[in-house]
Amino acid sequence: MSPNVLFIILLWHETVSWGVKNGVLHNSIWLEQAAGVYHRESRKGKYQLTQREAKLLCNNEGGTLATYNQLKAAQKIGFHVCAAGWLAGGKVGYPIVKPGLNCGFGKTGVIDYGYRVNKSERWDAYCFNPHAKQCGGVLTEPERIITSPDYPNEYEHQQICYWHIRIKYKQRIHLQFIEFDVEDDPSCLSDYLEVYDSYDDLLGFVGRFCGNQLPRDIISTGNVMTLKFLSDSSITAKGFLLVYKAINPPSPASEPETKNTTSR
Structure with a gap:
């Protein structure tokens, strides 16, 4: 079987499995792994990186700033992020699959802001790293039981882990943290564990966790959940151990609130 045929089958399988919503393939995890391109913000938040800072951020994670062509290739297989970021060579742009009211200016493709004369302008970053540890x-x-890589030893630098939990229809997932020790950072942007109440990392954000405080128990609203763990190239720690169990839906009176949060 040729690589092109295999790629089409993989793309078809993921589209059928996860679905296209409003013309956008909702599977950023798979796309990041397939294209090797991903979007990053500063530790201070959105649009805070100069060109030099964006380059350092990508380098610290074992990658480089993505080129225009690399971002364009990612967009062609469905990579969609409505946030402008630095690219290699001093360009700024972002990939759009389907334009929205405040995104894309009615166009699709890579929205190109061109070469920026002022390299101190502040944007996000698009990194390229096809060899990230998975x-x-x-x-x-x-x-x-789910543990960070190499637990109970310290996890390594430059890890990107995705756990997709899928249990029987109508059941829910009870997530309980037993041990937790991830590099402490005021904004949880160095090393962190994210929890999503969905089968991707686009919808259902529950929380981002770092530090050594044990996160509270989490109960999903459906039968799927996603965990994302990322480590940069600076400091490591022992990591985490957690357990999930399939449970029957709780009664409305006992159901806990699911709130967006960033924890330390």
Whole structure:
């Protein structure tokens, strides 16, 4: 089987499995792994990186600033982010699959802001790293322990892990943290664990966690959940151990609130 045929089958399978919503393939995790391109913000938040800072951020994670052509290739297979970022060579742009009211100016493709004369302008960054260390997997057991890589030893630098939990329809996922020790950072932008109440990292954001405070228990609203763990190239720590269990839906009176949060 040729690589092109295999790629089309993979793309078809992921589209059928995860679906296209409003013309956008909602599967940024798979796209990041396939294209090797990903979007990053400053530790201070959105649009805070000079060109030099954007380059250093990508380098610190083992990658480089993405080129225009690399971002364009990612966009062609569905990479969609409504946030302008630095590219290699001093360009700024962002990839759009379907334009929105405040995104894309009615166009699709790479929205190109051109070469920026002032390299001190502040944008986000688009990094390219096709060789990032991958870990995680798709988990369908009714109960399972999840640990950071190499636990109970310290996790390594430049890790990108995605765990997709999918249990029986109408059941819910009870996530309980047993141990937690991830590099402490005021904004949780160095090393962190993110939890999503969905089968991707686009919807259902529950929280981003770092430091050594044990996060509270989390109960999903459906039968799917995604965990994303990322480490940069600076400081590492022991990591985490958690367990999930499939449970029947709680009664409305006992159901906990699910709030967006950033924890330390």
